[in-house]
Amino acid sequence: xxxxxxxxxxxxxxxxxxxxxxxxxxxxxxxxxxxxxxxxxxxxxxxxxxxxxxxxxxxxxxxxxxxxxxxxxxxxxxxxxxxxxxxxxxxxxxxxxxxxxxxxxxxxxxxxxxxxxxxxxxxxxxxxxxxxxxxxxxxxxxxxxxxxxxxxxxxxxxxxxxxxxxxxxxxxxxxxxxxxxxxxxxxxxxxxxxxxxxxxxxxxxxxxxxxxxxxxxxxxxxxxxxxxxxxxxxxxxxxxxxxxxxxxxxxxxxxxxxxxxxxxxxxxxxxx
Amino acid sequence: xxxxxxxxxxxxxxxxxxxxxxxxxxxxxxxxxxxxxxxxxxxxxxxxxxxxxxxxxxxxxxxxxxxxxxxxxxxxxxxxxxxxxxxxxxxxxxxxxxxxxxxxxxxxxxxxxxxxxxxxxxxxxxxxxxxxxxxxxxxxxxxxxxxxxxxxxxxxxxxxxxxxxxxxxxxxxxxxxxxxxxxxxxxxxxxxxxxxxxxxxxxxxxxxxxxxxxxxxxxxxxxxxxxxxxxxxxxxxxxxxxxxxxxxxxxxxxxxxxxxxxxxxxxxxxxxxxxxxxxxxxxxxxxxxxxxxxxxxxxxxxxxxxxxxxxxxxxxxx
Amino acid sequence: xxxxxxxxxxxxxxxxxxxxxxxxxxxxxxxxxxxxxxxxxxxxxxxxxxxxxxxxxxxxxxxxxxxxxxxxxxxxxxxxxxxxxxxxxxxxxxxxxxxxxxxxxxxxxxxxxxxxxxxxxxxxxxxxxxxxxxxxxxxxxxxxxxxxxxxxxxxxxxxxxxxxxxxxxxxxxxxxxxxxxxxxxxxxxxxxxxxxxxxxxxxxxxxxxxxxxxxxxxxxxxxxxxxx
Numbered sequence: 001x002x003x004x005x006x007x008x009x010x011x012x013x014x015x016x017x018x019x020x021x022x023x024x025x026x027x028x029x030x031x032x033x034x035x036x037x038x039x040x041x042x043x044x045x046x047x048x049x050x051x052x053x054x055x056x057x058x059x060x061x062x063x064x065x066x067x068x069x070x071x072x073x074x075x076x077x078x079x080x081x082x083x084x085x086x087x088x089x090x091x092x093x094x095x096x097x098x099x100x101x102x103x104x105x106x107x108x109x110x111x112x113x114x115x116x117x118x119x120x121x122x123x124x125x126x127x128x129x130x131x132x133x134x135x136x137x138x139x140x141x142x143x144x145x146x147x148x149x150x151x152x153x154x155x156x157x158x159x160x161x162x163x164x165x166x167x168x169x170x171x172x173x174x175x176x177x178x179x180x181x182x183x184x185x186x187x188x189x190x191x192x193x194x195x196x197x198x199x200x201x202x203x204x205x206x207x208x209x210x211x212x213x214x215x216x217x218x219x220x221x222x223x224x225x226x227x228x229x230x231x232x233x234x235x236x237x238x239x240x241x242x243x244x245x246x247x248x249x250x251x252x253x254x255x256x257x258x259x260x261x262x263x264x265x266x267x268x269x270x271x272x
Numbered sequence: 273x274x275x276x277x278x279x280x281x282x283x284x285x286x287x288x289x290x291x292x293x294x295x296x297x298x299x300x301x302x303x304x305x306x307x308x309x310x311x312x313x314x315x316x317x318x319x320x321x322x323x324x325x326x327x328x329x330x331x332x333x334x335x336x337x338x339x340x341x342x343x344x345x346x347x348x349x350x351x352x353x354x355x356x357x358x359x360x361x362x363x364x365x366x367x368x369x370x371x372x373x374x375x376x377x378x379x380x381x382x383x384x385x386x387x388x389x390x391x392x393x394x395x396x397x398x399x400x401x402x403x404x405x406x407x408x409x410x411x412x413x414x415x416x417x418x419x420x421x422x423x424x425x426x427x428x429x430x431x432x433x434x435x436x437x438x439x440x441x442x443x444x445x446x447x448x449x450x451x452x453x454x455x456x457x458x459x460x461x462x463x464x465x466x467x468x469x470x471x472x473x474x475x476x477x478x479x480x481x482x483x484x485x486x487x488x489x490x491x492x493x494x495x496x497x498x499x500x501x502x503x504x505x506x507x508x509x510x511x512x513x514x515x516x517x518x519x520x521x522x523x524x525x526x527x528x529x530x531x532x533x534x535x536x537x538x539x540x541x542x543x544x545x546x547x548x549x550x551x552x553x554x555x556x557x558x559x560x561x562x563x564x565x566x567x568x569x570x571x572x573x574x575x576x577x578x579x580x581x582x583x584x585x586x587x588x589x590x
Numbered sequence: 591x592x593x594x595x596x597x598x599x600x601x602x603x604x605x606x607x608x609x610x611x612x613x614x615x616x617x618x619x620x621x622x623x624x625x626x627x628x629x630x631x632x633x634x635x636x637x638x639x640x641x642x643x644x645x646x647x648x649x650x651x652x653x654x655x656x657x658x659x660x661x662x663x664x665x666x667x668x669x670x671x672x673x674x675x676x677x678x679x680x681x682x683x684x685x686x687x688x689x690x691x692x693x694x695x696x697x698x699x700x701x702x703x704x705x706x707x708x709x710x711x712x713x714x715x716x717x718x719x720x721x722x723x724x725x726x727x728x729x730x731x732x733x734x735x736x737x738x739x740x741x742x743x744x745x746x747x748x749x750x751x752x753x754x755x756x757x758x759x760x761x762x763x764x765x766x767x768x769x770x771x772x773x774x775x776x777x778x779x780x781x782x783x784x785x786x787x788x789x790x791x792x793x794x795x796x797x798x799x800x801x802x803x804x805x806x807x808x809x810x811x812x813x814x815x816x817x818x
Contacts, residue, residue, distance in 0.1 A: 110287050115565050117524035118558055121546060122298050202415050206528050209417050210543055225418060229532070232421065233429045243418040250413035258409075483690035490645045490685075491705045491756065492678030505695045581695055581740040588743050 008259025015252040018245075022068030029062035033219040042235045052237040054227065063219035064241045070220045071201045071249065074135050078200040079193050081139025082146045087189060089143070090150025091177050095158055104147065111144040120203065124212050134213045138200050146192060153188040157181055187260075194257035198250050205246055221246045276583075280573055284566045291562040292344070292555075296337050299551040300329070344559070350552035352545075359556045363538065367560060370526055370537030376453065377460040378522065385465045386511070389472025393480060393507075394499060404469060411466025416525050420459040420532040427455060437534035456533045460525050464518060471514050475507035482506075509580055516572035519565050592662055593620035594795050595644075595764055600656035602639050602648065613639040616656070621797060623763065626790050629799045637799045641768045644797075645683055646673055660764065679709040682757035682794065686769040688749035692741040698725075699737025702756040709760045724755040729785060747778035751785065758789060765789070765796040772801065 021028055030050070031037075037057035045052045051061035093101040111119075123137040157163060158181075166180050207213035208222030216223060221242040228238035311319050324330050343350060349359040392404035479485065480503050488498045527539035534540070538557060545553035577583045600617040603610050614636035621627050631637045642648045644658055644665065658665040660681065665673060677683075685691040693701060702724060703717035712720065718737065725733035728751040741749055750770065757765060770786065771779040790796055 109283075110290060113287050113566055113569055114291060114562055115520040115523040117520075117527055118561055121542075122295060122558060198413065202413075205415050206417065206524065209415075209528065210531060211547065222415075222417075225421065229421070232424055236425055236429070239418070239421050239425075243414075243421065247410075247414040247418065250415075251409055254409055254413050483685065483687060484693040486647050487683070487685055487691040487753075488693070488704075489674075490647060490677055490683040491708075492674045492676065493704060493708055494674065497704075497708075502693050502696070506693070509695075579695075582742045585740055585743060588745075 005259060005262075007255055008263070011252045011255035011259065014248065015256060018068060018249050018252065019072060021065055022072055025062070025065040025069060029059075029065045031059040031062045033063045033066040034058060034217050035062075042231065044235070045237055051241040052235065054224075054235075054238055055231065058219075060224075060238060060241045063224060064221070064245050066219040067221045067224060067242055068245065068249070070131060070214055070218065071204060071246065074131065074138070074204040075197040075200040075253070077135040078138035078142060078204075079196045081136060082142025082196060083189070083193055085139075086143040086146030087150050087182075088177075090147040091154050091181055091185070093147070094151040094154025095173075095177065095181065101151075104151075108144045108148050111141075112148075116141055116203065117206065120207065121210075121212060124207065131214050131218075134204055134207055138203055141203075142196050142200070146189070146196065149192040150185060150189055153185040154181055157184055191257055191261040194253060194260060198253040198257065201246070201250055201253070276577060277574065280570050284570050287566050288559070288563050292341060292559055293337070295555045295558050296340065297333075299555060300333060300336060340555070349556040349559075352550055352553045354545075354548045354550040354553070359553055363541065363553075363556055363560060366536060366538040366541045367564075369535070370530070370539060373453065373456055373460065373529070373535065373537060374522055374526060376457045377464060380457065381461050381464040381468055382515075384461075385468030386472045386508070388465070388469040390476055390499070390504060392469065392473045393476030396477060396480075401473075404473065408466045408470045408473075411462050412470070414462075415528075416459055416463050417528045417532050419462050420455070420529055423455050423459055424532070452535075456529050456535050459529050459532070460522070463525060464522065467518060467521065468511070468515065471511050472507065475510045476503060479503040479507040509576060512572055512576050512579070516569045519568040519572075523561055523565060593659075594623045594625075594661065595621040595797065596657070596659040597640070597644075598657040598659070600640065600643060600654070600658060602636070602643055602655075603653045604651055605653070606651075613652070614643070618656075621764075621795055623795055626796045626798065629797060630801065632801070638768055641683075641766050641797070641799055644766055645677060645681070646670075675709070678705040678762075679760045680762050680764065682760070682762040682765045684750075684754050684757045684765065684767040684770045687773045688746060688753050689741060689773075691753055692749060694741055696740075697737065698739055698741065698744070698752045702737070702752065702759055705756065705759050721755070721759070724759055725752065728752075728755050729781075745778075746774050747781060750774060750778075750782050754782075754785065754789070758793065761793055763794060765794040767796060767798040767800075769800050770798065 025033075035058060037053060037059070039057070040049065040053050041057040042055055043049055043053040043057075049059050049061065051059070051064060053059055054063070089104060093104040119141055120134075120137045123140065124133055163176065163180055166176050171180075204213055205220075205222035205225075208220045209226045211226065214220040214223055216227075224242040225239050225246075228235070228242075231238055311323060328336065340350065347360065349363060351357065352359050352362065355362070388404055392401045395401050480499075482503075485498055485503055488502050489495075523539075526537065527542060529535065530537045530539035531543055538561065542554065542557040542561070544550070545557055596619070598618050600614060601612065602614040603612050605611075617636070617640055619627065629637045629640065639648070639652075642652075643654050644660075646665070648654065654666050656666075660676065665676070668676075692698070699718055699721045702721035703712075703714065706712045706717040706720055707714060710717075722733040722737050725736055730736050730748065730751055736744065736748065736752070741752075744752070754770075767786070771782050774782060786796075786798075
């Protein structure tokens with residue numbers, strides 16, 4: 001097995017660092033994320049407050065660290081939901097074909113012709129917002145592309161001898177799906193999954209930015225950047241820390257996904 | 273070809289209808305929520321019931337939907353609850369402004385993005401290719417609203433070159449109009465540019481690897497002719513299909529960008545409607561945006577069918 | 591008489607992850623004007639590489655050593671521009687798979703006309719006329735109709751005829767053919783082989799690469815490159 005390119009290894013380390021920082025926010029953060037230091041409001045970055053303070057006197061660095069938890073959770077949870085529903089659907093449709101496949105493909109086409117943001121906004125806007133709801137809404141959105149990718153891979157695999165042999169042996173459907181197809185389909189699924197995580201983080205950020213995701217006083221990157229708009233001229237550092245953190249996370253996840261794609265299956269490398 | 277077109281048109285109609293049902297269900301399936309939310313702190317069981325009756329929310333869902341849907345088919349999208357004006361004129365103006373934003377961004381991006389992709393593919397593996405790839409990853413990963421803020425910081429605050437919000441109406445002069453467009457268009461364009469460039473690059477790489485390109489070179493054609501006349505023409509085909517996906521990306525981007533720059537387009541209108549629970553406006557905006565995306569997909573499909581000889585001229589000749 | 595084409599100790603190596611790979615080792619042969627040479631060997635014997643070396647299609651990863659003398663000029667020493675001028679004009683190429691070797695988005699006629707415009711500086715209209723004439727020469731019945739068609743609309747045999755037409759368009763003295771009939775049905779193969787034999791009588795010397803001497807049909811000589 002070839003060693004992955006250095007970009008991917010670097011991205012892996014960066015991402016690991018971010019995950020550790022977010023998970024260990026309780027110990028790493030200098031201050032609790034909602035602690036007010038009213039006397040030091042809108043303080044530019046200094047030794048006491050490495051990334052400055054916001055309009056309530058809260059430490060930006062601490063809030064950025066805690067914000068990582070929300071974004072990462074959203075990314076993983078939404079993708080998890082998408083995978084849990086999308087992979088079985090894709091496997092079944094690709095293997096069985098017939099009516100199920102036709103119906104699924106039509107449904108997927110329809111879902112994928114809606115603008116993603118609108119679909120999620122629709123699900124969220126009519127109920128009180130919150131992190132869990134956002135994760136579920138985005139997860140539902142992801143079922144379509146994940147099912148589609150799983151289905152293509154399955155279509156590819158179905159003609160191979162080991163599947164034909166399993167069928168000839170009279171194996172049950174669930175066995176074939178679980179033990180024969182899935183282990184061979186997982187590279188493509190993992191690649192799609194990692195790209196979905198990146199997308200989920202971005203989507204979650206946009207939602208919080210617009211005010212429909214996580215609500216204050218939670219520390220969420222999108223929310224923090226939204227707050228910073230009022231202080232763009234007076235306190236630009238408010239946006240920089242969360243923005244940089246989010247960009248770094250998404251870049252790392254994307255690079256990892258791209259690298260995985262090239263590494264696991266070079267054939268996929270040229271396709272989107 | 274015509275059959276294909278008719279089929280696709282029917283599919284578009286189907287999708288829009290489905291979306292209208294979804295939108296309607298989403299807002300009306302819980303009528304209590306609507307009335308409660310509208311009344312806010314004044315919500316008591318009595319006031320909620322009164323408001324529901326007044327708004328006709330207690331009638332059967334099917335009746336309500338039918339009323340709304342037939343209104344839409346006659347060109348009436350209802351009245352905004354908050355602004356208390358008919359929706360159509362407001363929506364139409366906002367759509368026009370967003371269209372200017374989107375079209376400008378798309379044009380800039382198409383030209384630049386394709387050029388960048390071609391250059392990166394032709395100089396595969398060299399410095400410019402790596403730079404382009406790096407730019408692509410960054411462009412795709414950094415959220416639009418952050419780019420917007422950075423641009424505001426740079427051009428608005430530090431350099432004080434460009435206006436950072438609002439809309440320059442034409443009567444204040446073409447200069448003001450254009451100036452107000454620059455930052456929003458630039459912000460929209462960055463993410464799209466990355467996508468188009470990356471896509472073109474990978475299509476071009478595939479095309480440059482084909483046997484017909486080698487055959488063309490073997491006939492002594494100059495490299496520029498091989499790249500443009502043969503490789504690019506074939507590489508653009510897959511790009512067109514995925515550009516259709518970009519319309520969804522664009523619509524999402526427009527919502528964020530218009531919010532940041534306080535640009536009075538349909539994206540900002542939608543956010544406004546969502547915030548204030550103005551559900552007729554919200555339904556109308558979502559419906560219109562869905563229709564726009566569907567039509568854009570259709571246009572992309574048609575363009576693809578037009579430019580792909582295998583679809584356009586199906587029948588065998590000899 | 592100086593040979594039309596002469597290869598002297600042609601060696602082609604590739605740098606791969608597994609080390610240097612020799613695709614062709616010290617290949618030498620002469621081709622006089624009017625001769626038809628068949629290069630025969632199994633897959634992997636390096637015969638396609640020889641064609642690739644002559645036609646400059648090997649790509650950056652290949653190192654070419656030795657001489658390729660065409661009309662006494664060493665092709666491997668020429669700069670890209672001058673080499674390009676020879677290709678298509680004085681050296682024609684016919685490839686193995688007629689479907690992938692034709693641009694799917696361009697009409698047949700235009701693809702044949704391209705080298706005419708480029709090398710002989712014909713005007714597009716005259717080039718199209720000439721392309722139709724060439725198609726007729728290849729034994730095609732309705733040349734105008736075929737010229738206006740796209741590759742996917744034609745059968746394998748037709749496509750190969752079109753490719754051959756494009757190769758001989760500028761009346762090159764040398765034709766290089768890389769397994770011209772391998773991808774074709776047996777019946778069609780026979781037709782194409784007789785077409786090629788005709789061409790050989792009329793205009794060109796040729797180097798034909800194929801899997802067996804029979805495929806080279808009417809080749810005046812058959813030779814096997816040394817295995818690498």
